[in-house]
Structure formats: structure tokens, C-alpha cells
Amino acid sequence: MKRHGNIIIIEKGLTATEGMDGNLPTLSIRRNGKQIKFYRGSSLMFCDPLTEEDKQYLASLSKE
Numbered sequence: 001m002k003r004h005g006n007i008i009i010i011e012k013g014l015t016a017t018e019g020m021d022g023n024l025p026t027l028s029i030r031r032n033g034k035q036i037k038f039y040r041g042s043s044l045m046f047c048d049p050l051t052e053e054d055k056q057y058l059a060s061l062s063k064e
Contacts, residue, residue: 003050010029013031013032017030021040024041025044
């Protein structure tokens with residue numbers, strides 16, 4: 001898992017993009033460019049660099 005600015009590469013073809021909706025953090029998860037999940041909530045703030053806990057949480061959010 002790698003971070004490039006506000007984009008987190010979870011695995012090949014699977015990315016998470018951090019954003020904001022007003023003052024609420026958002027997370028958009030895409031597989032091959034197509035959005036598959038969207039989350040909003042205060043628990044969606046991730047460290048730079050990613051911690052092991054961040055990586056586990058992102059992996060659980062991206063499971064289908």
C-alpha cells in the first residue's frame with residue numbers, strides 16, 4: 001500500500017481517494033477507475049506515511 005498525495009494505492013487496480021465534503025472527510029474506493037464504494041465520516045483521516053492500523057482499516061473498507 002502506498003500513498004501519493006490524497007490517493008492511496010491499495011493494490012494494482014484498486015485505489016482510495018481522500019477528500020472533503022464540507023468539513024467531513026470522504027473516501028472514494030475505485031477498482032480500475034470505476035467507483036465501487038463511497039464513505040463519509042470522521043474516522044477517515046489517514047496518516048502520512050500510512051501506519052499498519054491505517055493499512056488494515058483501508059483493506060477492510062475495500063473488501064467486496
